[in-house]
Amino acid sequence: MLETKQEMDIFSIRLPQGASPDEARVQFLADSIRENGLISPIAVSPDNALLAGFHRLMAFQKLYQEDGDDYRQIAVRVVDKGDSSHLQQLETSEKLFHPQLTILEKAEHFKEYFNELKYGQNRHKTTAIFRTLDISRRTFFNLRAIAERLGGPVRERILNSELRDLANSTPQLLALSKYDEASQLEILEIMAKQGCGTIFEASRLFQEQAEQPAQRKARQKFLKSPSLKLDKDLRQDLAKLAQTTGIGQNELFNEIFEAGLELMQQKYVQ
Numbered sequence: 284m285l286e287t288k289q290e291m292d293i294f295s296i297r298l299p300q301g302a303s304p305d306e307a308r309v310q311f312l313a314d315s316i317r318e319n320g321l322i323s324p325i326a327v328s329p330d331n332a333l334l335a336g337f338h339r340l341m342a343f344q345k346l347y348q349e350d351g352d353d354y355r356q357i358a359v360r361v362v363d364k365g366d367s368s369h370l371q372q373l374e375t376s377e378k379l380f381h382p383q384l385t386i387l388e389k390a391e392h393f394k395e396y397f398n399e400l401k402y403g404q405n406r407h408k409t410t411a412i413f414r415t416l417d418i419s420r421r422t423f424f425n426l427r428a429i430a431e432r433l434g435g436p437v438r439e440r441i442l443n444s445e446l447r448d449l450a451n452s453t454p455q456l457l458a459l460s461k462y463d464e465a466s467q468l469e470i471l472e473i474m475a476k477q478g479c480g481t482i483f484e485a486s487r488l489f490q491e492q493a494e495q496p497a498q499r500k501a502r503q504k505f506l507k508s509p510s511l512k513l514d515k516d517l518r519q520d521l522a523k524l525a526q527t528t529g530i531g532q533n534e535l536f537n538e539i540f541e542a543g544l545e546l547m548q549q550k551y552v553q
Contacts, residue, residue, distance in 0.1 A: 312342035324358035385450035394430035432460035455482040
């Protein structure tokens with residue numbers, strides 16, 4: 284059975300012998316916890332020995348000294364050292380919050396964990412797996428999409444090349460995941476050879492290359508039509524979306540228009 288978190292007094296947890304905190308990291312975590320709360324619980328054994336989360340615990344003790352009883356209790360997971368499923372859960376949770384791992388690498392660890400629980404001997408439901416990882420629903424499904432749709436050759440191409448920065452961009456990885464693997468590799472090749480700044484730019488070039496000339500001419504003519512005027516509210520929504528995603532407004536408009544056009548064609552064109 285997969286367990287959820289519980290709370291424990293920060294001074295009842297036994298620390299590992301000889302452990303010495305990195306004060307800068309403790310301060311960083313304390314500031315983050317004060318602002319956002321504790322995202323990932325620490326792990327303890329049934330006899331209250333700390334298994335993982337030393338610096339998070341030190342941050343809570345620091346916050347207790349500075350801010351008082353609001354930080355006297357900390358979220359924990361009680362893990363039996365002999366329980367392999369709990370240890371796997373602990374290891375995966377730690378990796379999903381590891382600052383030196385990219386989003387793409389985290390997705391790989393997520394996939395191993397998810398597949399073991401979803402398709403292994405016990406076959407847990409997706410909602411039960413979600414509750415064990417202490418990540419948002421959006422993050423959970425983003426990681427799942429990236430893990431399932433970006434295969435080994437694509438991950439290797441990104442991680443072992445000049446495109447490695449792409450591995451830390453969730454929006455771009457999700458955009459790439461919409462294509463089949465052959466197209467993904469072509470888009471990455473376009474991005475590398477033509478110096479595209481984003482996957483969105485590279486995928487647009489890929490689509491233009493794949494289009495028939497007549498289709499491209501008709502689409503460009505329509506997009507340049509002066510009748511395509513957005514009202515004030517829509518312009519504001521488009522600007523906010525551009526700011527959130529980091530995608531240019533023109534790129535966003537084209538993507539929105541093309542997606543809408545495809546839906547309309549499916550609905551009305553027999």
